[in-house]
Amino acid sequence: MGVMNRFMNFLGLQEEEEIIEREQAYDTNGEPEEHAGEVRKVKNNVVSLHSQKTSKLVLCEPRNYEETQDIADHLRMRKGVLVNLQRVRPEQAMRIVDFLSGTVYALNGAISKVGPNIFLCTPDSVEIQGTITDMVNDNA
Incomplete structure (x- = not known):
């Protein structure tokens, strides 16, 4: 050769x-x-079983809709993202959640609400187990 x-x-x-x-x-x-x-x-496609030793979770607090692309890029790199939308206007928060829902769907991932205006977005390599209920619903 x-x-x-x-x-x-x-x-x-x-x-x-x-x-x-x-x-x-x-x-x-x-x-x-x-x-x-x-x-x-x-075989050129040999993959080590321990190639990914640590999973990363990225915390994001976008201040406008333009920062949503950065969050989607983290998801594409197979990192989980915790998104705090408390500092954006409600109409922008809805647009951001809609965009991230589409991104997560395309990557076969999941999105979960973990608090008021706080969402956990994960790629398909991360499994979300359990639920968090709203405190407002428990008091009613």
């Missing part, structure tokens, strides 16, 4: 390919013995 093929294989730009290697084994007398070619498959 040429140097260019090895480089492309290292970068993962080539599909799975078979590499035939001939190895020489030495017997006890020190004379080389030739064995039949050994076939081995190299």
Whole structure:
């Protein structure tokens, strides 16, 4: 295999390919013995099970609708986002929640309300378990 093929294989730009290697084994007398070619498959899509050691949760407090794109970018990078919408006007808060709902839906994630004007948005790699009820509903 040429140097260019090895480089492309290292970068993962080539599909799975078979590499035939001939190895020489030495017997006890020190004379080389030739064995039949050994076939081995190299897979470029090997993923470590411990590649993502820590999950990140990003806290965001947008002050206008334009900052919503940054929140969506965090979700696309597979990070959970806790969004506090208490500092924006109610009509902008509705637009932000609508945008984030669409983003989360497209990423197969979830969105949950955890308090008044506070939402937890997560990608599909994070599972939300349990619910938080509003204190106003419990007192009624």
